[in-house]
Amino acid sequence: MKLQKETSSSDRGQREHGRWYDDACGTAFGLEILGERWAMLIVRELLLGARRFSDLRDALPGISAKVLTERLESLAEWGVLTRKTLPPPAATQVYELTEWGYRAEPAIMELGRWAALSLRHNPQLPLSAVSLMTSMKTMQLPALAQAPDMAVGMAVGGEEFVVSIRQGLFGAERAPVAGCPAVLRAPAAPPIAGALYADIPLEALEAEAGLVVEGDRALLRRFIGLFALPPRI
Amino acid sequence: MKLQKETSSSDRGQREHGRWYDDACGTAFGLEILGERWAMLIVRELLLGARRFSDLRDALPGISAKVLTERLESLAEWGVLTRKTLPPPAATQVYELTEWGYRAEPAIMELGRWAALSLRHNPQLPLSAVSLMTSMKTMQLPALAQAPDMAVGMAVGGEEFVVSIRQGLFGAERAPVAGCPAVLRAPAAPPIAGALYADIPLEALEAEAGLVVEGDRALLRRFIGLFALPPRI
DNA sequence: CAGAATCCCATTCGATACTG
DNA sequence: CAGTATCGAATGGGATTCTG
Numbered sequence: 106m107k108l109q110k111e112t113s114s115s116d117r118g119q120r121e122h123g124r125w126y127d128d129a130c131g132t133a134f135g136l137e138i139l140g141e142r143w144a145m146l147i148v149r150e151l152l153l154g155a156r157r158f159s160d161l162r163d164a165l166p167g168i169s170a171k172v173l174t175e176r177l178e179s180l181a182e183w184g185v186l187t188r189k190t191l192p193p194p195a196a197t198q199v200y201e202l203t204e205w206g207y208r209a210e211p212a213i214m215e216l217g218r219w220a221a222l223s224l225r226h227n228p229q230l231p232l233s234a235v236s237l238m239t240s241m242k243t244m245q246l247p248a249l250a251q252a253p254d255m256a257v258g259m260a261v262g263g264e265e266f267v268v269s270i271r272q273g274l275f276g277a278e279r280a281p282v283a284g285c286p287a288v289l290r291a292p293a294a295p296p297i298a299g300a301l302y303a304d305i306p307l308e309a310l311e312a313e314a315g316l317v318v319e320g321d322r323a324l325l326r327r328f329i330g331l332f333a334l335p336p337r338i
Numbered sequence: 339m340k341l342q343k344e345t346s347s348s349d350r351g352q353r354e355h356g357r358w359y360d361d362a363c364g365t366a367f368g369l370e371i372l373g374e375r376w377a378m379l380i381v382r383e384l385l386l387g388a389r390r391f392s393d394l395r396d397a398l399p400g401i402s403a404k405v406l407t408e409r410l411e412s413l414a415e416w417g418v419l420t421r422k423t424l425p426p427p428a429a430t431q432v433y434e435l436t437e438w439g440y441r442a443e444p445a446i447m448e449l450g451r452w453a454a455l456s457l458r459h460n461p462q463l464p465l466s467a468v469s470l471m472t473s474m475k476t477m478q479l480p481a482l483a484q485a486p487d488m489a490v491g492m493a494v495g496g497e498e499f500v501v502s503i504r505q506g507l508f509g510a511e512r513a514p515v516a517g518c519p520a521v522l523r524a525p526a527a528p529p530i531a532g533a534l535y536a537d538i539p540l541e542a543l544e545a546e547a548g549l550v551v552e553g554d555r556a557l558l559r560r561f562i563g564l565f566a567l568p569p570r571i
Numbered sequence: 572c573a574g575a576a577t578c579c580c581a582t583t584c585g586a587t588a589c590t591g
Numbered sequence: 592c593a594g595t596a597t598c599g600a601a602t603g604g605g606a607t608t609c610t611g
Binding site: 133233 | 417441462528531
């Protein structure tokens with residue numbers, strides 16, 4: 106009965122992951138699932154729909170293929186996401202959040218909302234298209250609840266999104282921008298973030314950052330005015 | 339100007355912490371501060387007021403002195419908490435959240451609320467007194483908003499808390515239990531968690547888990563009925 | 572006792588190279 | 592494109608020690 110490699114504290118932890126918090130608190134359990142490096146950011150990238158392995162690599166500057174593979178496996182085991190093989194001819198694989206995975210959105214957003222309060226937060230760093238879209242949800246000003254309905258298209262790199270305000274509620278989804286009364290196109294997310302959060306005039310971004318404005322420019326300006334970074338602490 | 343140990347990707351990241359997400363998203367910045375192992379649980383333990391080094395060690399089963407020291411330093415650098423030296427005669431040191439640190443509470447709670455949805459969450463693990471108190475905030479049922487005002491004392495190990503409902507709002511604070519119309523005493527948090535979340539009768543816990551009930555038992559039963567684990571996914 | 576400092580080892584991370 | 596394989600570096604955890 107004498108074991109050499111016993112886990113010493115019996116099997117109080119839930120798995121043989123190696124390091125467990127051994128704590129009934131939901132937060133501790135959440136950290137076991139989403140607390141490893143990159144895990145929460147992978148989930149963030151999936152909040153607006155399924156993505157391929159290489160989409161995730163591109164969206165997460167600095168993640169290695171090894172860690173991405175490990176996290177996807179672990180998150181799939183935990184039931185946060187599933188791997189799906191698309192039907193032919195595009196027989197490629199995508200990763201998609203489960204219903205439970207999608208419900209992590211409030212936790213992810215609250216963490217971002219909190220961190221953005223810091224003076225040391227640097228909003229000038231690179232930004233993925235998805236995190237731009239989700240950031241808008243947390244950076245909406247109270248005036249947005251009274252704003253008239255509107256829809257703005259955003260074409261960021263190769264991805265297209267429609268951002269809408271309906272009955273005072275913000276929404277963002279992957280959808281073709283065609284048909285939107287106003288469209289912002291940019292080679293990447295930062296120019297659009299500059300317009301939304303750094304109050305850089307659209308004209309400056311068109312001249313210097315490759316931004317392209319199509320359609321109702323006045324609508325865009327009203328729209329941009331509905332978002333701002335919070336007062337810093 | 340030729341450096342050997344250059345950080346290679348210029349200084350895009352905000353510090354020389356070694357590993358940075360290099361991502362403008364607030365969530366990424368939050369993870370740089372609270373995403374390292376144990377960091378968020380340390381903040382959780384401070385949500386109900388300042389604690390000493392050894393209090394934190396006791397509350398976080400499994401953390402090593404080394405890691406606790408490192409995290410406290412890092413969190414202090416980031417401005418999440420401060421170290422204070424209590425005035426003599428008790429010239430000991432305590433760690434206390436800054437105003438910004440306290441504002442992390444919603445993020446920590448949302449993560450816990452999300453994780454508790456999982457079937458694989460094990461609420462039977464050890465639990466600190468503080469995480470019991472904060473868990474109640476996330477596990478309150480809608481009926482709590484209509485409940486009459488009440489206050490319940492909880493003496494857990496050597497710590498005393500008063501949990502209150504005032505105008506339908508939940509509150510928990512470190513305060514003497516004396517004067518509360520009903521008091522639960524237990525050697526540790528799990529028996530109280532059993533009463534709240536596993537519907538174990540008070541009498542069984544008194545007989546087997548060292549629970550002591552003082553005062554208005556009917557009030558306690560009503561109180562306990564206002565909390566429950568969420569339906570699992 | 573509070574807590575900082577050290578040493579050692581296992582695990583994890585990150586970067587590069589490689590494969591089907 | 593979607594991962595594997597490999598290896599050096601950094602981090603985490605535990606034990607021990609030192610100090611006041």
